[in-house]
Amino acid sequence: MKVNKWTIHSGVAAIIPREDIDTDQILPKQFMKLIDKNGFGRHLFFDWRYSDLEGKVLRHDFVLNEDAFKNASVLVTGKNFGCGSSREHAPWALSDFGFRAILAPSFADIFSINSAKNGIALVRLKEEEIHWIMEWVSKNPGSEIKINLETLEVTIANKAFSFPLDSASVNRIRNGLDDIDHTLKNEREITAFEGKRKTENTFMEVCW
Helix, strand or coil, X not given: CCCCCCCEEEEEEXXXXXXXXXXXXXXXXXXXXXXXXXXXXXXXXXXXXXXXXXXXXXXXXXXHHCHHHCCCCEEEECCCECECCCCCHHHHHHHHHCCCEEEECCECHHHHHHHHCCCCEEEECCHHHHHHHHHHHHHCCCCEEEEECCCCEEEECCEEEECCCCHHHHHHHHHCCCHHHHHHCCHHHXXXXXXXXXXXXXXXXXXX
């Protein structure tokens, strides 16, 4: 799955007003045996989205199954999102579903690292700001939120909120870099090092 790169994103916001949503709720463990990043979005929040084990019967009371939020790309949720195990499959599922940003008061550390390299911006806002946004979206379903990685601002209903995001994460998201892409930025240096090492090893063999 190609990492989506973006600098400014506007998208429909969906809210899940729960705290401590862990990675097993985001993507249940039975789907971790899949190895292709594509298609994980279908299994996102599986136990909340479906009422059967095969994933054929939708729960009509879950937000992502509602018409106004089926194409949501911004998630607004409670604190400590992404806690639990360190599985990178959770960000894969969020990204494959279409989410580009998650707004919450706090996030689990390892989940934060995995999200940036999958094109997802984690937007930390104050609890009162998250509460205000949730209230607005609840009263105005289908509302869009704009996230700007240049100014580090969130805009909704003509209100702007600033948020922190480290430069490394911003760089990854704006350039669509996963770990392999990040490493290959130094391909010339790596090739030079390998060539030098090969020459040194050959010299040592001759000496022996």
